[in-house]
Amino acid sequence: MRTTRTAGIAAAVAYALTIVGANWAVHTFGLVPVGFGLYAPAGIYFVAAALVLRDGVQYALGKRWALIVMAVGVGLSAIVAGPKLAVASAAAFAISESVDFALFTWVAPRWALAVLAGGAAGAVADSMVFLSIAFGSLALLPGQVLGKLYGVVAAAAVIAWRRRRRAVPA
Numbered sequence: 001m002r003t004t005r006t007a008g009i010a011a012a013v014a015y016a017l018t019i020v021g022a023n024w025a026v027h028t029f030g031l032v033p034v035g036f037g038l039y040a041p042a043g044i045y046f047v048a049a050a051l052v053l054r055d056g057v058q059y060a061l062g063k064r065w066a067l068i069v070m071a072v073g074v075g076l077s078a079i080v081a082g083p084k085l086a087v088a089s090a091a092a093f094a095i096s097e098s099v100d101f102a103l104f105t106w107v108a109p110r111w112a113l114a115v116l117a118g119g120a121a122g123a124v125a126d127s128m129v130f131l132s133i134a135f136g137s138l139a140l141l142p143g144q145v146l147g148k149l150y151g152v153v154a155a156a157a158v159i160a161w162r163r164r165r166r167a168v169p170a
Contacts, residue, residue, distance in 0.1 A: 008060025012069045015053035019073025022046035023081035023089055026134070034150075038143030041134070047126065048151020050093075051119045054100065059111070063101060070097065088134035096126035112160035119152030 022043030029042035050073075057066040070093050078086035100122035107114040127144040131137060 004060045008057055008065070011053050011056035011060060012065060015050055015057050015066075016069050016073040016076065018046045018050040018053060019070065019089065019093070020076045020080055022050065023077035023085045026085055027081035031140070034143045034147040036146070038146055040140055040143035040147045041130075044144060044147035045151065048123075048148045049155075051096070051100065051122050051126070051148060051152055052115055052155035054097070054122075055115050055118060058101070058105075066101075067097065070094075085134055088130050091133055092126040092130035095129045096122035099125045112156045112163060115159055116152060116156035119155070120149060123148035123152060 025042040025046060031039045032042045032044065034040045034044060054066050054070070057069055071090075074086055074090040074093065077089055100118040103114070103118040103121050107117050123145050127141055127148065128138060131140055131144060
């Protein structure tokens with residue numbers, strides 16, 4: 001139990017920092033290539049991590065703490081990247097939280113699949129809301145979703161590998 005709580009606290013700190021980092025990167029660098037000729041706001045790689053870290057916070061500390069940490073991250077983002085990106089981020093995270101919570105909670109006994117399903121659905125919902133508010137357009141949607149899926153798929157693969165490795169007797 002103590003290990004789970006410690007991991008949850010570490011995930012919470014990392015989650016808040018990825019929210020701030022994502023908004024800082026968008027504010028500082030603008031757009032970045034994500035492959036296949038697609039571009040996305042520079043915070044994309046932070047957000048991919050945030051989607052997975054959010055699941056870790058929810059799993060270890062509960063939904064309430066995931067929402068509190070999100071609010072802290074968004075509040076700090078307003079200082080670092082300005083109110084427009086913070087508002088876009090807050091709205092996007094709120095919508096994707098709802099989608100991810102529903103899927104993650106429903107699939108959670110199969111943790112790697114829960115991260116994959118919740119993260120993928122959350123990536124689409126988050127991207128649509130963020131791009132609409134921050135840029136007034138969905139033109140970057142394919143790149144935004146692709147960039148987030150890189151992180152979500154990688155995290156789900158690592159989680160599945162670790163869980164299988166632990167299940168194999170030494």
